[in-house]
Amino acid sequence: MTAGKLQLLLVEDDLDLATAVIEYLELEDILCDHSANGLAGLHLIQQNHYDAIILDLNLPKMNGLQVCESIRAEGIDVPVLMLTARDTLDDKLTGFANGTDDYLVKPFAMEELIVRIKVLARRRSGQVQRLAVANLVVDMQKKQAFRNNIELKLSPTALKILIVLMRASPNPVSREKLMQMVWGDEQPDSNSLKVHIFNLRKQVDADHDNKLLHTVSGYGFAIKESDRS
DSSP, rough: TTTTEEEEEEEEEEEHHHHHHHHHHHHHTTTEEEESSSHHHHHHHHHSSOOOEEEEESSSSHHHHHHHHHHHTTOOOEEEEEESSSSOOHHHHHHHTTTOOEEESSOOOOOHHHHHHHHOOOOOOOOOEEEEETTTEETTTTTTEEEETEEEEOOOHHHHHHHHHHHHHTSSSSSHHHHHHHHHTTTOOOHHHHHHHHHHHHHTTOOOOOOOOOEEETEEEEEEEOOOO
16 A cells, blocks of 8 residues: 555446546545455455445445445444435435445535545544454443453553554554554653553453564554464
């Protein structure tokens, strides 16, 4: 992924429309992968990190609602803009219930697509209900974390740190970014982060051979399964 550029995924089976969208995005300096069916689109989402997804509702092999429901069940919080020819309230409510963040009804203006997608790409989806890495799970509704189905005793700050790391998993998060995302501009001294990480590691990895919270030397921290040779 090119640094500084938005990276999108377009899942659309109308190849003429897909070509037009991708070419317009290129003019806006936005990178875009493409898939022509829902199942292939789901595989791309599982394998890559996107800033936002443009997802057609009616797709072969797996429709847009099924794709959206699947990624939310997996804890993938990439914002989703659904493209649809349907403009009824019931259709939209069904989409939102399945994890869609926004709707754009066909036919649409390319300028509106760009505005909508840039807004979505600035945030992660609030639709995700569950984050999971191996047997470490965060229930976003209940604000609880579990390892191997045993609830972890976490402070609100430790839970925030865990959520940031799990959203980025398996990629590491720098110390600076972690402190900014957890404390904002009112940051404590650096020892506070060390103490929270120490306590978080005791909760997450105590009594487990498969360590999930890793220190990335000279950079920051990551939640991921240990690399196996």
